[in-house]
Each structure stands twice: as C-alpha cells, then as structure tokens.
Amino acid sequence: MKILVCISHVPDTTSKINFTDGDTKFDTNGVSFVINPNDEFGLTRAMWFKEKQGASVDVVNVGGADTEPTIRKCLAIGADNAIRVNADPSDSFFVAQELASVAKNGGYDLIIAGRESIDYNGGVVPGMLAALLDANFVNTCISLEVDGTSATAVREIDGGKETIKATLPLVIGGQKGLVEESDLRIPNMRGIMMARKKPLTVIEPTGTASQSQPSSFSKPEPKGSVKLVSADNLDELIGLLHNEAKVI
Amino acid sequence: MSVLIYAESENGSLRKGAFEVASYAKGVADALGTTVTAVTINVSDVSVLGTYGVSKVLQVSNDSLEKFQAKSYSSIIAEAAKAEDSKVIILSSSTNSKYVAPLLGVALNAAVASNVVSLPKSTSPFVVERTAFTNKAFQDTQLNSEVKIICVSSNAYGIKEAEGSAAAEAFSPTIDSGSLEVVSIDKATDKVSIADAEVVVSGGRGLKGPENWHLIEDLADVLGAATACSKPVSDMGWRPHSEHVGQTGKPVATNLYIAVGISGAIQHLAGINASKVKVVVNTDPEAPFFKAADYGVVGDAFEVVPQLIEKLKEFKSAN
Ligand SMILES: Cc1cc2nc3c(=O)[nH]c(=O)nc-3n(C[C@H](O)[C@H](O)[C@H](O)COP(=O)(O)OP(=O)(O)OC[C@H]3O[C@@H](n4cnc5c(N)ncnc54)[C@H](O)[C@@H]3O)c2cc1C
Secondary structure: OEEEEEOOEEEOOOOOOOEEOOOOEEOOOOOOEEEOHHHHHHHHHHHHHHHHHOOEEEEEEEEOHHHHHHHHHHHHHOOOEEEEEEOOOOOHHHHHHHHHHHHHHHOOOEEEEEOOOOOOOOOOHHHHHHHHHOOEEEEEEEEEEEEOOEEEEEEEEOOEEEEEEEEOOEEEEEOOOOOOHHHOOOOOHHHHHHHHHOOEEEEOOOOOOOOEEEEEEEOOOOOOOOEEEOOOOHHHHHHHHHHHOOOO | OOEEEEOOEEOOEEOHHHHHHHHHHHHHHHHHOOOEEEEEEOOOOOHHHHHHOOOEEEEEOOHHHOOOOHHHHHHHHHHHHHHHOOOEEEEOOOHHHHHHHHHHHHHHOOEEEEEEOOOOOEEOOEEEEEEEOOOOEEEEEEEOOOOEEEEEOOOOOOOOOOOOOOEEEEOOOOOOOOOOEEEEEEEOOOOOOOOOOOEEEEEOHHHOOHHHOHHHHHHHHHHOOEEEEOHHHHHOOOOOHHHEEOOOOEOOOOOEEEEEOOOOOHHHHHHHOOOOEEEEEEOOOOOOHHHHOOEEEEOOHHHHHHHHHHHHHHHHHHO
8 A cells, every 4th residue: 555644844832923024924933843743643544554554655745945854753753755845835725736746646545634734724735635636535534444445434523423434545634533642653763863864855846826825914812811700609700601701 | 696605504404603604604795795695405494594694595405415425515515606606605614614615625726715713804805814823823815716715713703693585496416426435423412512512611631530520511511511621631531532622632612611620731722712701710820721711710620610510500590
C-alpha cells in the first residue's frame, strides 16, 4: 500500500498570536512550529500500517523552506520520503490543487490529511483534494482499517459515530482516535540521524491560482473581569445567569 | 441569482442550525438585493423556513437519501445552485455541512470560507470575517471566485425572524451517490449533542475519576445540556473522545459553558471561547479559567455542584 500523509506546519498550541505589517501577516517572531496535531495522529496511523501491514509512507507539505524542520521530524518519526511543494500555502483551493498534483503523480492508495489545521482552521483541503482526485472521502475520521483494497472507517458525527466501508483510493480528514495520544512518537536519535539521509524532494508549484486571499487580521476584544460568586451563595449565581446573562 | 442555503435536517425535522443559516442568508440577500432559496432533503413540512427569511424552498424527497452521504448531498446542492443561478451558497458549521462544503467547492469551482462569524463586510469585493487560530483571532478574507460558499459559525449570527412566507416546490436533481457505504450509525438519541446544545457542562481532571461523573451528568440534566470534558479526561478513558473539547477536540460555541474542575489551559480555552457566557467552578482561585470566565465560583466541585443542582431544580420548577 502506498500512503501519502499531508502535513501542515503550524504554530505550537501555546503560541501567542500576533500580527505584523499593519495586521496583514502572522507574526512568527518567537513562535515555534509543530506538525499539525490532526496530521500527527494520521502520520502515526500510517506508521502503524507500515509496520503491521507493510506500506510505504510519503509525507507532503506545501510551504516555504522554513517548514523543513517539521518535515524532517516526520521522516524521523518514520516516513520514507518527503516532498515539499515550494510555495506559500495561500488558500485552501491552491493547496488542494498542489496536493492533488503530487497525489496523482505518486499513485497513492491512501491519502491521510488532518480534519483541519490549527492555524487557519479551514477544514477544506482534505475534501477538495478528494474531489479533485475523484477519490472516496471520509471526513472527521476517528478509526481506519484497511484490508486489501477495501477500507473500514469510522466517522465522528454530531452526537455519535458512523461506520463506513469504502474502496481505495481513499482520502481521509483524520483526527484523534485514529491513534491514541499515548501512541504518538517522539523521534529518537537513530530516527533523527536516519531522517538526515532520507530524500526530501522540493518541487515547484503547478501554478494554479488561488480563489481567496486573507486581507487583514484582528484580535478579540479583551474580556471584562470575572464576577465571583461565593460558594455559599449559589442563588446569586442562578440569579445572574437568569437576569443578567439571560442564558437560563 | 438568489442566495442558496442548505437547510439541514435530521430524521425529517429541520435542525436549529438551519434557522441560523436562513437568518444569515437573509442578511446577505438583503445586501445583494436578492432573495433566499433553501434546499431541503426529506423534510415534509418546510413552511417554518419562511419565518426566517426564506422565500422559496426546493424540496428533495428521495428514499435513497435517508442516510447522509456527503457526495450525494453535494451533487444536489450543486444542481440547485445551477438551477437558481446562485452565486452565494450558505451552509452551517455542523460536521455534515463541513463535510459537504469542500466537495461542493470543487463541483462549483467556488472558494469556501468556513467559520464565518458575521455578515460580509463588503459584497464587492466580497469580504467575510472568519475565526482563525482557533478563536484566538479573526481574519478578513476576500473571496474572488464567481461562486462563493460560506459556512457560518454556529451561534455567531443568531436566529432572526423575518416577515414573509416560503413557497415550496418539489425538486428532483440527478443524484451522484458515490460509492461509500454507511454500514452503521451509532448515536445516542436521548442526549443532546455538543453541536446542538444551548448549554454545555464540562468536567476536568478536578473531578478525580469517572465514578464522579454523575455530578456533571446531573447538572447537565437539569439544564438540558450536553456533557463535555477536557483532553486529559478523555485521554485517560474517563470519558469518550467524542466529549473532548478544545483546540484539538470539538469546538464549542454555546450560549452557556460551565467548566467544573478544569484549569483553563490555553488549548482548552481556544476551543470553547466562542461560547457566549462562561462559568467556572474551581478550588484554585489562581486557575487561568477565571481570567476567561464571566462568572466564577471558587470552591470544591464536590460541594458546589450538588448544591447547584438542587437550587437549579428549585429555580426550574418556579420558572
Ligand atoms: C498539543 C496540545 C493540544 C491540547 N489540546 C487540548 C484540547 O483540545 N482540550 C483540552 O482540554 N486540553 C488540551 N490540551 C491539554 C491542556 O494543555 C491541559 O493539560 C488540559 O486542558 C488540562 O485539563 P484539566 O483542566 O482537566 O486538568 P488540570 O490542568 O489538571 O486541572 C484540573 C483543575 O481542577 C481543579 N480542581 C481540583 N480539584 C478540584 C475540586 N475538588 N473541585 C473543583 N476544582 C478542582 C484544579 O484546581 C485544576 O485547576 C492540549 C495540550 C497540548 C500540548
């Protein structure tokens, strides 16, 4: 089985979010970047397939040279090859087109993306990618088994879950559940050394135009301070929720 | 040229999100000088949509659509968009709508803006405001494609009533049913889902163990609320993953979010910040959640919650 895992390079979840250039650009100053958490669950599931069922695992990222440490980390975790499409990931449609082109050339059976990236939270790339490839697609995927050319996936739905059968090629938008938090791997020294020798191929974008562009950013208004209610006076809390906040 | 919405339903009834999407679409249609058309799938009574600004309903009835299938739903909405010559299509931010939106985007060569929180800032160029960095920021995005798809963040715009009524007509598109097979659906029918809930009661590590979750469940019961939890609680298996909320779990945007024994780590807060009113119960007055909450009780959950349940019961029976 040939697996492609799509990797997004995102600010660590504890990052302070600030903007520069008149609030038009994300300020990367002092921010450390990580593998997008949803993608990391997918990558770890891919490693499981590789080890238990035999599979090759390639990772792909659309981004500038600054994303290479994140891509190398995927190689250190155990991916075989990496591809970087050398372009600014300007919008979901653009990224999906570039990924689709890599996916077509590689002839993959299974393409694992994350349900959404934690920077722009679009949640659009995996579905667009599947549609461009005319492949089956399961979003919010929390479990995946593959047997030959058929897959059984579990999808999270509002208030429950749904089990789906699909034939490969398949694209998933994955999340926690594909593997558990405790299954995530921290690269060891040997992995890091080996990752240096693994191929990281840089290719130029196909040049599709994007459909949207961010114009500016803003931050939420600072919050007013909390109203404390004594634990001995919960009637007051109920009164506030009823009369002031009007939520009960 | 009407603004098209997909009015989501479940078991034949429209979901609350459909009314918010309709209200929002009415606002967009007013700005564009046009009307709102809705597509419904297997809903027999659609007249209520008129109350939220919809003037026409394309009613699809087809037994093969009983189970949701993103591909077939996308093909139906795409055909409706073509029939109506719609340039703006609006969906909710439910799990199913977010599943359909990108497929529809490719079918119609349309840009998709998800998590949109307010009416377009301008319609020419078409600029929408959406959340980014998991609610830590807002981003204005200009959509340049001819057809545009918007997923409205739940509870961000609200439900607004309008004058008028909706004319329904049967619509029978060609359905591309795809090749996925839904084998089984496992859904608690007696519980409110986090996505649909007006109130969410959430528990953290401060509750000490799964055996104490009756506190959270009983509090949720009196409020008609959904239950949720922090990430470590689901990682330790005290609660199912489907209850994990936060940056790497489910987003929560309810009217009232009650956090019990949750410290308020940045990743937790990011995911629940879109909720209108936040209440925290925590023994530690220094817990970061107090900086994000509207109301706080410094106290032991094991004492505060049982009392709160009793008092809420009294309040509910009196009101
Ligand atoms: C990459 C990444 C992603 C993450 N994503 C998420 C996410 O999506 N969602 C999420 O929730 N977390 C997430 N986290 C974890 C997050 O950093 C915190 O560890 C987590 O939210 C803490 O959970 P908690 O508040 O339940 O536990 P704790 O931080 O242990 O807090 C327990 C709280 O309970 C209080 N307490 C103790 N006893 C009582 C009592 N008797 N009565 C009342 N209060 C009591 C304590 O004072 C304390 O404040 C993520 C972390 C990382 C690194």
